[in-house]
Amino acid sequence: MRVGFDNEKYLKMQSKNIEERINKFGDKLYLEFGGKLFDDFHASRVLPGFEPDSKLRMLMTLSDRAEIIIVINAADIEKNKMRGDLGISYDEDVQRLMEEFEGRGLYVGSVALTHYAGQSKATDFKERLEKKNVKVYLHYTIEGYPSNVPLIVSDEGFGRNEYIETTRPLVVVTAPGPGSGKMATCLSQLYHDNKKGIKAGYAKYETFPIWNIPLKHPVNLAYEAATADLNDINMIDPFHLEAYGETTVNYNRDIEIFPVLNAIFEGIYGENPYKSPTDMGVNMAGNCILDDEVCRQASYMEIIRRYYAAANGLIKGKAKENEVYKIELLMKQAKITTDDRKVTVAARKREEELGVPTAAIELSDGTIITSKTTDLLGASAALLLNALKALGGVSHDTHLISPQAIEPIQELKTKYLGGRNPRLHTDEVLIALSISALGDGNARKALEQLPKLKDCQVHTSVMLSEVDIKTFKKLGVNLTSEPILKGKNSR
Numbered sequence: 068m069r070v071g072f073d074n075e076k077y078l079k080m081q082s083k084n085i086e087e088r089i090n091k092f093g094d095k096l097y098l099e100f101g102g103k104l105f106d107d108f109h110a111s112r113v114l115p116g117f118e119p120d121s122k123l124r125m126l127m128t129l130s131d132r133a134e135i136i137i138v139i140n141a142a143d144i145e146k147n148k149m150r151g152d153l154g155i156s157y158d159e160d161v162q163r164l165m166e167e168f169e170g171r172g173l174y175v176g177s178v179a180l181t182h183y184a185g186q187s188k189a190t191d192f193k194e195r196l197e198k199k200n201v202k203v204y205l206h207y208t209i210e211g212y213p214s215n216v217p218l219i220v221s222d223e224g225f226g227r228n229e230y231i232e233t234t235r236p237l238v239v240v241t242a243p244g245p246g247s248g249k250m251a252t253c254l255s256q257l258y259h260d261n262k263k264g265i266k267a268g269y270a271k272y273e274t275f276p277i278w279n280i281p282l283k284h285p286v287n288l289a290y291e292a293a294t295a296d297l298n299d300i301n302m303i304d305p306f307h308l309e310a311y312g313e314t315t316v317n318y319n320r321d322i323e324i325f326p327v328l329n330a331i332f333e334g335i336y337g338e339n340p341y342k343s344p345t346d347m348g349v350n351m352a353g354n355c356i357l358d359d360e361v362c363r364q365a366s367y368m369e370i371i372r373r374y375y376a377a378a379n380g381l382i383k384g385k386a387k388e389n390e391v392y393k394i395e396l397l398m399k400q401a402k403i404t405t406d407d408r409k410v411t412v413a414a415r416k417r418e419e420e421l422g423v424p425t426a427a428i429e430l431s432d433g434t435i436i437t438s439k440t441t442d443l444l445g446a447s448a449a450l451l452l453n454a455l456k457a458l459g460g461v462s463h464d465t466h467l468i469s470p471q472a473i474e475p476i477q478e479l480k481t482k483y484l485g486g487r488n489p490r491l492h493t494d495e496v497l498i499a500l501s502i503s504a505l506g507d508g509n510a511r512k513a514l515e516q517l518p519k520l521k522d523c524q525v526h527t528s529v530m531l532s533e534v535d536i537k538t539f540k541k542l543g544v545n546l547t548s549e550p551i552l553k554g555k556n557s558r
Contacts, residue, residue, distance in 0.1 A: 069115060069358065069361045070115055070116035070357060070358070070361065071114060071115045071116055071356060071357055071358040071359070071360075071361030071362040071365065072114040072115060072116035072117045072352075072355055072356055072357060072362065073116065073355045073356075073357050074116050074117055074118050074121055074355070076354075076355045077117070077121060077125075077351060077352060077355040078121060078124055078125050078128070080351035080354060080355065081125050081272075081349070081350075081351045082125050082128045082129060084349050084351060085098065085125075085129065085237070085270075085272075085349055086129070088268070088270045088349055089132070089236055089237055091268065091340075092266060092267060092268025092340075093266035093267075093268075094236065094260075094265050094266040094267060095233070095236050095237075095238060095260065095265060095266070095267040095268070096236065096237055096238065096267070096268050096269070096270060097238045097240055097253040097256055097257065097267060097268070097269050097270075098237060098238065098239050098240065098269075098270050098271075098272055098349070099240050099249045099250055099253050099269070099270070099271045099272065099273075100122065100239055100240065100241040100249070100272050100273075101249075101271060101272065101273030101274070102273060102274055102275070103122075104122050104123055104126070104164075104239075104241045105119065105120045105122060105123040105167065106119050106120070107119050107120075107121065107122060107274070109275075109289075109290075109293050109369070110274055110275070110352075112365060112368075112369050112372075112545065113285075113286050113289045113290075113362065113365050113366045113369050114286065114352065114356070114362055114365070115361055115362065115365050116357065117352075122272070122274075123171060123173075126173065126239060127171060127172065127173065129237055130172055130173055130174070132235055132236050132237050133173065133174070133235055133237040133238070133239055134174045134175070134176040134233055134234065134235040134237070134238055134239070135168055135173060135174065135175045135176060135238075135239045135240075135241060136175075136176060136177055136178070136179055136231060136233070136238060136239070136240045136241075136252065137161050137164055137165065137175065137177075137178050137179070137241060137242065137243075138178075138179045138181055138240060138241070138242040138247045138248050138249050138252050139157055139158065139161050139178065139179070139180060139181070139192075139242060139243060139247055140157075140181050140182050140246060140247045140248055141180050141181065141182050141183045141184065141186045141189035142182050142186070143157045143158075143243075143244075143246070143247070144156075144157065144158045144186065144188050144189045144192050145186040145187075145188045145189060147188075148244070150243060150244060154537075157243040157244060157247075158188075158192050160243040160244075161178060161243060162196075164241070164243070165178075165201070174235070175201075176202065176231075176232075176233055176234070176235075176238075177201070177202040177203065177204055177231055177232070177233075178196055178201055178202070178203045178204070179203075179204050179206055179231060179240075179248070179252050180192075180193055180203055180204065180205050180206065181206045181247065181248030181251065181252060182206070182207070182208050182248060183205045183206060183207055183208075184207070184208060193205075202232070204228075204229040204230075204231045205228070205229050206228040206229065206248065206251070206252060206255060207227055207228060209224045209225075209227075209251075212224075212251070213251075213324060213327045213328075213331075214327060216327065216330045216331060216334055217334075219331060219334075220258060220331055220334035220335060224258075225254065225255040225258035225259070226258065226259070226262075228255045228259075230256070230259040231252075231256060233256075238256070240252055240253050245297060250271075250324075253269050254269065254328075254331055254335075257269060257335055258335055261335050261336065268340065269347070270347060270348070270349050271321075271347045271348050271349070272348070272349050272350065273348060273350060274350060274352050275287065275290035275293075276290050276291075276301045276316045276317065276318055277316065277350065277352050277353040278304075278315045278316050278317060278345050278348060278350060278353065279315060279316075279353040279354070280316070280353045280356070281316075282301055282302075282303060282316050283400060284363075284366075285362070285363045285366035285367055285370070285401055286362055286363070286366045287301050287316060288301075288366065288370060288397050288400060288401050289366040289369040289370050289373070290318075291393070291397055292369065292370045292373035292374070292393075292394045292397050293369070293373055295373065295377060295389075295390040295393045295394050296386065296387075296390050298389075298393070299318050299319060299320065300318060300319040301316055301317075301318050301319075302316070302317060302318060302319055302322055303315070303316065303317075304316065304317040304322060304343050304344055304345045305322070306322070306325055306342060306343035306344060306345075307342070307343035307344070307345040307346065310342035310343055311342070311343075315343075315345040316345075317343075317344045317345055317348075321344040321347075322344055325343070325344045328347075366401075367401060367403050367407060368407075368408060368524070368545075370394065370397055370398055370401055370403065371398070371403065371405055371407065371408045371411070371547070372545060372547050373394055374391070374394045374395065374398060374405065375405075375547035375548060375549075375550070376547070377390045377391045377394055378391055378550035379530055379548060379550050381550065382530070382550050382552060408524065408526065408547070409427075409429055409435060409524070410427040410428060410429045410435065410524045410525060410526040410547075411427075411526045411547065413427035413435045413437055413526070414426055414427040414437065414526045414527060414528045414549075415528060415549075417437045417439065417528070418528040421439050423439050423440045423446075424439070424440045424445070424446045424527070424528050424529045425437060425438060425439045425440070425446050425527070425528045426438050426439075426446040426447050426449070426450040426525065426526065426527040426528065427450070427525070427526050428450055428453075428454050428520075428523055428524065428525045428544075429523060429524040429525075430454065430457065430458065430519075430523055431519065431522070431523065434457065436450070436453050436454050436457055437450070437453070438450035438452075438453050440490070441490075442489075442490070443470060443473050443477070443490065443491065444473075444490055444491050444496060445488075445490040445491065445492065445493075445535070446527060446528070446529075447492075447493050447525075447527055447531055447535045447539070448490070448491045448492060448493050448495070448496040448535075450525070450527075451493055451496060451497065451520075452467055452468075452496065452500070452513070454516075454520065454523070455467070455500075455513035455514070455516045455517070455520075456513055458513075458516035458519050458520075459509070459512040459513045459515065459516045460512070461509045461512060461513055465509055467500055467503060467507070467509060467510045467513050468496070468499045468500055468503050468510070469503075472499060472502075472503065473491060473499065476491060476495060476499060477489040477490075477491070492532065492534045492535055492538070493534070493535045493538035493539065494534055494535075494537075494538045497517075497538070500513065500514055501514055517542065520542045520543065520544055521542065521543035521544070522543060522544075522545065523544050523545070524544075524545050525539060525544050525545065525546045525547070526546075526547050526548065526549075527546075527547075527548045527549070528548075528549050528551070529548065529549060529551045529552070530548045530549070530550065530551060530552055531546075531548055
């Protein structure tokens with residue numbers, strides 16, 4: 068895979084700039100982390116060379132000076148809000164995040180429970196954490212937030228929130244997902260610190276949109292596609308343009324709230340240390356793009372993937388029409404169509420020829436391999452075997468799993484487990500392959516190729532089951548599917 072981003076340069080520049088921001092404010096810096104603190108696969112897809120754990124690695128260089136506050140919205144706990152990429156609830160993710168951070172040697176100081184109004188599930192969550200000796204602080208809804216500045220910057224507003232005790236100069240504020248209340252938590256802390264005579268500042272670490280590349284650069288368009296459900300819109304920062312005469316890119320939510328933030332900062336400090344939303348950010352990603360064309364092409368593919376995700380979500384009732392429409396508009400702006408994705412074209416063409424569900428994969432060297440649904444295997448399961456054969460140098464005609472071995476599994480599924488589809492799923496075919504590998508050299512050779520599927524592109528001509536989707540995700544494959552339910556039991 069071609070590299071378009073210098074990850075090591077990014078780590079050094081980002082760490083240096085955060086150090087400078089800490090020193091600028093004196094005693095303490097609250098750093099709001101937008102997006103994912105680790106497992107940032109979107110960034111790694113659109114900036115090839117960016118490591119998914121880059122933010123975490125950067126933070127680890129400051130580990131002796133940093134502590135983490137994890138923020139979660141009590142209303143999200145109450146409605147059991149889920150992380151779509153991981154399939155777990157936000158409250159479960161808080162505990163996962165704590166374990167991940169602490170396992171890397173990072174200090175998690177506390178959890179902030181925002182928008183708290185006595186919700187029963189949120190209260191239960193608080194009690195569970197406290198039994199594990201985790202400090203939990205309650206922050207409340209402020210009427211008229213964020214526009215009612217006199218109330219917000221008062222003892223009845225931020226002053227009513229519990230003050231989060233911190234001990235280190237860099238306080239990283241992160242959350243399981245958007246809408247958790249990270250910024251409000253930071254501002255609440257600034258209010259309390261100011262009253263206590265502590266010199267504290269605020270900054271924002273958000274990778275996208277990248278402020279110092281063009282507004283309509285494919286990397287920034289890909290960010291809009293990724294946040295279509297939030298209706299984020301990239302915009303020229305008018306405050307930065309007015310203050311410095313420099314054109315920079317930000318997004319609508321930060322630009323819309325900046326006048327309010329300005330008033331809040333003035334209410335706390337008497338003046339705002341920032342002249343624009345861009346000023347608030349600490350983001351060196353744009354300075355670390357090595358090959359602009361590589362990043363452009365990767366971003367085009369990401370926009371197409373996001374289109375398919377939204378189109379599939381619409382059929383499943385998990386997305387809205389305006390999300391699909393927005394990404395279609397972004398594709399027009401980028402001057403791309405789904406035909407620009409090679410595996411999409413290959414899978415469609417194969418289905419037109421055969422009249423059955425099909426799949427296609429693009430290997431790292433550009434080779435395209437296809438498959439079809441058969442009596443024994445679904446197209447996605449067959450695709451895995453075909454790809455592993457090619458990668459392992461095994462003849463396409465070789466049976467890695469004998470038909471006689473597959474038949475008992477089919478009988479188990481239909482006769483004893485009540486399944487209607489006898490064909491093997493992707494996870495089932497991999498288990499069968501691993502058993503065959505015990506006594507078959509070709510099967511063993513094929514099985515050893517599994518890591519090479521990471522970052523490969525896959526497209527299927529029909530929507531897949533959740534089982535198959537999760538298997539591809541675990542393999543690190545970039546999967547898309549036609550938003551077609553027909554033949555869903557054929558997989």
